Amino acid sequence: MPASYAYLGPEGTFTEVALRTLPETATRELVPYVSVQSALDAVRAGEAEAAFVPIENSVEGGITTTLDELVAGQPLMIYREVLLSITFALLVRPGTKLSDIKTVTAHPAAQPQVRNWLKAHLPDVVWESAASNADGARLVQEGRYDAAFAGEFAAARYGLEALETGIHDAENAQTRFVLVGRPARPAAPTGADKTSVVLWQRDDHPGALRDLLGEFATRGINLMLLQSRPTGAGIGNYCFCIDAEGHISDRRVAEALTGLKRICLQVRYLGSYPRADAGASDVETPRPGTSDEEFVAAADWVARCQDGRF
Numbered sequence: 001m002p003a004s005y006a007y008l009g010p011e012g013t014f015t016e017v018a019l020r021t022l023p024e025t026a027t028r029e030l031v032p033y034v035s036v037q038s039a040l041d042a043v044r045a046g047e048a049e050a051a052f053v054p055i056e057n058s059v060e061g062g063i064t065t066t067l068d069e070l071v072a073g074q075p076l077m078i079y080r081e082v083l084l085s086i087t088f089a090l091l092v093r094p095g096t097k098l099s100d101i102k103t104v105t106a107h108p109a110a111q112p113q114v115r116n117w118l119k120a121h122l123p124d125v126v127w128e129s130a131a132s133n134a135d136g137a138r139l140v141q142e143g144r145y146d147a148a149f150a151g152e153f154a155a156a157r158y159g160l161e162a163l164e165t166g167i168h169d170a171e172n173a174q175t176r177f178v179l180v181g182r183p184a185r186p187a188a189p190t191g192a193d194k195t196s197v198v199l200w201q202r203d204d205h206p207g208a209l210r211d212l213l214g215e216f217a218t219r220g221i222n223l224m225l226l227q228s229r230p231t232g233a234g235i236g237n238y239c240f241c242i243d244a245e246g247h248i249s250d251r252r253v254a255e256a257l258t259g260l261k262r263i264c265l266q267v268r269y270l271g272s273y274p275r276a277d278a279g280a281s282d283v284e285t286p287r288p289g290t291s292d293e294e295f296v297a298a299a300d301w302v303a304r305c306q307d308g309r310f
């Protein structure tokens, strides 16, 4: 298997910075791709061992291009996650002044994070989306746009200068990135893990979503992401991307997935992996009555009842 990780490039993305925080990157070749889709395709085609892509940010929620890639096509699996605090720099060619800027570019996920700043400082500027923040910087270097929002670290790589740094509409904005590979045995549980799934309901009926969520709720499983995505089958047809607290080897999670498999049209398992914010949760886990021991003891009691040994 090739020891390379694909990532959303080009060089100088936040994605690259987040990826380099993983110790195993020291022994991997890191290969930039122009889009999330092409990075994930490299994994599907066996050209890369795994791909590292943004999946969620604390300002706008799920990054839909990534979710849609994971929802459809040949199954992939999340191996790891990384959280990165994000502030933007406004990068320009040397000598450009704020008053010279007529056009600006960045990744679409950057826009909601800098919207207020733009309104206050560059209200008439024309925004155009770039394939990534570093790609926006590259386009400014080429003269296609006057300015790009990107990480300050991207300035040197593209011969630009930061006219302004620390731009962030929301305090503590974070982006979550995931390392995605082909289906494999999930990493061993750490005690602070997350399980990601996609659910398709069997039929439309009142309370259908509540029925799905009930499988988690009755087993005391906290949810960390719930994002609906259109299935493409028409207005009102959605599947649900869910991140739940816990590991598939925890009884409560395995039982919730068993229940979901019974009642859903389809369940896609996207992996169980260590939480990047381990220790930050104030939700007591496991909830009373949902530990592995309690599941085993209860199943044991039912077996004894079935046997007439109660």
Ligand SMILES: O=C(O)C(=O)Cc1ccccc1
Pocket: 008, 012, 013, 014, 015, 016, 054, 057, 086, 107, 109, 110, 131, 132, 133, 134, 175
């Ligand atoms: O990694 C990047 O630089 C990206 O283009 C994705 C992104 C977009 C907005 C915030 C963080 C990462």
